[in-house]
Amino acid sequence: MNTYSPLTDQDKKEMLATIGASSVDELFSDIPKEKRLTGLNVPAPISEIELEKEMTALAAKNLSAKNAACFLGAGSYNHFIPAAVKHLVMRSEFYTAYTPYQPEISQGMLQAIFEYQTYACLLTGLDVSNASLYDGATALAEAASIAYHKTGRNKILVSSVVHPEWRAVLKTYAKAMDKIVEEIPYDPATGTTSLSALKNALKDDVAAVALPQVNFFGIIEDLSAAAETIKKNGSLAIATFDPISLGLLTPPGELGFDLAVGEGQSLGNAMNLGGPGLGMIAAKKELVRFLPGRIVGQTVDHHGKRCFVLTLQAREQHIRREKASSNICSNEALCALTATVYLSLLGKNGLKKVAELCLNKANYLREKLAAGAAPGFALAFAKGEPLARAAHAARAPSPIFKEFVVKCPASPVALNKKLAEKNIIGGLALERYYPELKNHWLLCVTEVLGKRDLDYFLGLLR
């Protein structure tokens, strides 16, 4: 018997005899002959040594964010991951743990999730967090589902400068629930959500409004009055956030939002070609019964010692599924653990420092481009920028965080190809998601890029 084929010929014979078939081929007799594949042309088997060489050579063809200067963000971010993060996360007690199914036996894992929830609440300024969801996009869709159930209304308004893929996922969920998603346009002058369009769309059928704190164009939106307007309409206010930016920005909860959702990949998780992500969701206390998935609580055992349990378990997704706002019963345990370790290593000041580095470096590049460092390249959405006001707000010194949009003299797709030859991963060509933004380029600068990288990049644009 071969290692990779669990059935012996004898096994197959017995199975065929039991079901009364003469051969395996007979089982496929319903498929027309001409549609069947004959003679699969695959290479001969190779040794592990040869295989490793081949795979390494293939992998070397990729431009990795480890070896190149990466200016691509747009939802997945190249932040520095201290070596200690991986070391702690890889401990076997943690690494083997999936979302706990016999939870109370895994006290260490439950404590880690409890700490994750605590961090999520501290970051967002809200009262409760669940044990995590798949990614930012599903977190937004789950928040919408909470709103549909809580308010009994059937429409979600979402800013068109929330991540385009998040909006696509939201629409998929809504379609299956027979609900409506309506997009609020952005103001082409400022690149921010049009608040006048929001006011016009805010009718009594609106269950919730989802607004970005840092939008897809990297712009920090002024949400100080938005939550109040939304709640006056009896709708729930949902903010999308970038967890790193919360080292500097006012937490959504303090701005009056009922729910905050974000992508937590930035918190110590590698980009890994786009996943897995970490869905963060936090809410005001009065929504705790609507929060999907698992929630870990702290209590005392019969000896009076501190211990952890899955709490609010007698909830809809387990025993009243037809009434549930969600049937999700899993979480992203390992990614949530990674975020917890990352945040505990950085601490409040460390996170603030990372946010400041992103902010300052991104603005350095942006100002250079604004000053004409690369002829033909111009800043987009620079008009109407609330620079002066932002300078007064101690926690929001600039209207962009770590990304910004540049208008290029030619197609950014071609530009990215050229840059790749120089070991640079260029920005996102925005036309893919916003057809009206031809030749617009979304650049991202995180703390890992040095001044030398930024100057070299500028030099290549000349």
Next chain:
Amino acid sequence: MVPENLRYSKEHEWVKTDGNIATIGITHFAQDQLGDVVYVELPKVGATLTAMQDFGVVESVKTVSTLYCPVSGKVTEVNSTLEGSPETINSEPYAAGWIIKVEMSHPAEVNGLLDAKQYADLIKK
């Protein structure tokens, strides 16, 4: 523990009428079966209900149970004490543990509900 002056549904709600207003709660038997009540989800004041429509949820340490409104009408009041002290349902199911008040649109529906004796027979089974 089945007061004579009330009417009952087969789903273990009790109804007390005062003119057109029906006060609704769950019975002593129901709270005893549920165990310690930890949460009550209440409807909005002004909601219109038809007889035996679900109007809320009562959650105990053991289970979650749907609440059904035995009569048709409009919710005029909800017992907001239950938001902070849901255990009142256990301690005083027929008094301070009432859940909602409904202005009945078809008061005659009450006649179709069980009386104390019929309900006492029901829970004996």
